[in-house]
Amino acid sequence: MSTANLFEQQRQNRRRSAVLVTVFILFFAWIGFGGDLVLYLQSGGAEPGQYRHTVPLVGIAVTLLAIGMTGFAWRTGAKQVLSATGAWELISASTDDERRFVNVVEEMAIASGLPKPKVWIVPDDDPNAFATGIDPKTAHVAVTRGLLKTLTRDELQAVVAHEMAHVRNLDVRLMTLLAALVGVIAIVSDVTMRGLRFGGRGRSGGGGKKGGGGALVIVLLVLWLVTVILAPIISRMLALAVSRKREYLADATAAQFTRNPAALASALEKIEHADAPTKAIKHGVAHLCIADPLGRRVTNREGFVADLLATHPPMARRIARLKQMAYQYEKTGELVEPAL
Amino acid sequence: MQWLLLILLIVVVGFVISAYNRLIALKGETLNAWKQIDVQLKRRHDLIPNLVNAVKGAMDFEKDTLEAVIQARNQAVKLQASASPTGGIQALAGAEAALGAALSRFNVVVEQYPALKATSNIGQLQEELTSTENRVAFARQLYNDTATSYNVKQQQFPWNLVAGLAKAETVELYEIEEPKEREVPVVDLSMKPKA
Numbered sequence: 001m002s003t004a005n006l007f008e009q010q011r012q013n014r015r016r017s018a019v020l021v022t023v024f025i026l027f028f029a030w031i032g033f034g035g036d037l038v039l040y041l042q043s044g045g046a047e048p049g050q051y052r053h054t055v056p057l058v059g060i061a062v063t064l065l066a067i068g069m070t071g072f073a074w075r076t077g078a079k080q081v082l083s084a085t086g087a088w089e090l091i092s093a094s095t096d097d098e099r100r101f102v103n104v105v106e107e108m109a110i111a112s113g114l115p116k117p118k119v120w121i122v123p124d125d126d127p128n129a130f131a132t133g134i135d136p137k138t139a140h141v142a143v144t145r146g147l148l149k150t151l152t153r154d155e156l157q158a159v160v161a162h163e164m165a166h167v168r169n170l171d172v173r174l175m176t177l178l179a180a181l182v183g184v185i186a187i188v189s190d191v192t193m194r195g196l197r198f199g200g201r202g203r204s205g206g207g208g209k210k211g212g213g214g215a216l217v218i219v220l221l222v223l224w225l226v227t228v229i230l231a232p233i234i235s236r237m238l239a240l241a242v243s244r245k246r247e248y249l250a251d252a253t254a255a256q257f258t259r260n261p262a263a264l265a266s267a268l269e270k271i272e273h274a275d276a277p278t279k280a281i282k283h284g285v286a287h288l289c290i291a292d293p294l295g296r297r298v299t300n301r302e303g304f305v306a307d308l309l310a311t312h313p314p315m316a317r318r319i320a321r322l323k324q325m326a327y328q329y330e331k332t333g334e335l336v337e338p339a340l
Numbered sequence: 341m342q343w344l345l346l347i348l349l350i351v352v353v354g355f356v357i358s359a360y361n362r363l364i365a366l367k368g369e370t371l372n373a374w375k376q377i378d379v380q381l382k383r384r385h386d387l388i389p390n391l392v393n394a395v396k397g398a399m400d401f402e403k404d405t406l407e408a409v410i411q412a413r414n415q416a417v418k419l420q421a422s423a424s425p426t427g428g429i430q431a432l433a434g435a436e437a438a439l440g441a442a443l444s445r446f447n448v449v450v451e452q453y454p455a456l457k458a459t460s461n462i463g464q465l466q467e468e469l470t471s472t473e474n475r476v477a478f479a480r481q482l483y484n485d486t487a488t489s490y491n492v493k494q495q496q497f498p499w500n501l502v503a504g505l506a507k508a509e510t511v512e513l514y515e516i517e518e519p520k521e522r523e524v525p526v527v528d529l530s531m532k533p534k535a
Contacts, residue, residue, distance in 0.1 A: 096464070099467060100471075103468075103470075107471060107475050113376075153470070157474075257478075
């Protein structure tokens with residue numbers, strides 16, 4: 001595994017996140033069309049003239065809702081993120097720091113073969129950075145003022161490379177889609193739970209035991225209800241799992257752009273040690289940043305809970321992987337991403 | 341039987357079209373990456389007169405270093421005009437490497453003049469120079485990666501069958517051929533008096 005070259009590793013990484021996304025979409029389909037299936041079976045014993053659930057209305061409604069929400073996020077996402085952080089666009093650089101930043105972004109645009117993204121500065125003294133924009137032609141890269149002050153030129157270059165890697169790997173698009181799906185699932189779950197409360201009361205009053213259809217219906221119904229109740233948590237965990245995979249991939253892609261994994265490792269160390277939360281960056285943007293801006297200690301711990309709940313992989317593990325890459329590169333002249 | 345032949349024909353034609361398009365796309369990417377190097381080299385060449393002007397007054401007695409930079413630059417400019425992926429790249433790469441060496445000597449000299457760094461805009465120019473050197477390096481990295489995959493693809497079966505049709509030919513990589521340029525400089529730290 002570890003002898004495969006970097007591009008092969010990246011392909012594997014992409015395949016792994018494709019599997020996760022597929023699982024996510026299947027889960028989503030089960031929430032929508034699974035509900036229809038239960039309703040269809042339940043109304044199977046209905047007498048002629050009574051309502052029979054044959055058109056999968058729930059699934060269609062949920063899918064339309066998801067498309068609508070994704071489309072909305074697609075259009076307005078980048079602007080919302082940038083204005084939520086209070087970032088301002090750097091159009092003509094005036095200080096040495098700004099000039100250096102613009103130069104570094106242009107260098108990384110060349111290395112990645114992408115058009116130059118728009119450049120933003122977040123007025124915050126904690127070092128952090130993020131990228132947004134759903135396609136490489138309209139991408140934005142933003143860094144905090146603190147980042148420009150804290151990092152050396154090589155480290156800044158590595159961080160910008162990581163952000164450009166997110167742009168090239170189309171991570172913003174993927175995470176926008178997943179965030180919208182998580183939102184829809186939360187709505188479906190909420191509506192179902194409310195309906196259950198009211199419906200349950202109504203039914204116990206009427207004592208209707210007419211539906212029937214056997215044990216299968218009851219098993220499916222219970223299964224569906226359980227998944228719907230757990231859905232908000234499960235879907236969020238799936239989205240976070242995808243997010244962490246993309247972080248590792250972006251680290252490796254950044255190393256491919258700069259051929260300098262050690263610089264990214266030392267940049268991450270500096271960012272980690274300045275562990276005050278980045279105040280300007282709010283909850284919703286966390287998954288786009290180079291390091292979790294909320295200063296949640298959970299990203300620094302390894303272990304089962306940390307693995308499930310963090311937007312980012314543990315810092316220590318990212319740094320160790322990059323250092324391993326740097327060592328390998330120095331020794332053999334080959335960039336190899338360490339196995340997970 | 342006729343149907344089988346027809347299907348076979350469609351498959352073959354489909355393959356030829358897609359292989360041809362793949363090679364043409366790779367050729368386009370290679371030329372594009374080359375253009376990027378060209379742009380960045382031009383940026384480098386344009387920067388040097390500014391750099392020289394900024395320090396000329398203060399460094400009158402370091403004339404040799406300045407001369408070397410200017411000459412290396414002029415040589416590189418001359419070679420750049422005739423370089424393209426199908427020829428002349430390696431000569432250009434050699435000239436650019438010589439220019440890079442002259443520039444790093446120049447940087448060392450500038451460091452010996454603290455007054456120069458304080459009074460002129462040399463600090464800004466040095467950032468420009470660093471960035472330009474990086475751009476050249478990254479453009480070269482992208483070009484070499486793209487050109488290598490183009491070179492490999494056009495020799496691989498079955499793409500090599502349509503290589504002639506797509507007018508694909510092996511392109512030169514931007515790298516230094518002469519072993520002298522690759523040599524690691526020997527640093528003598530023994531402090532022995534020179535003979």
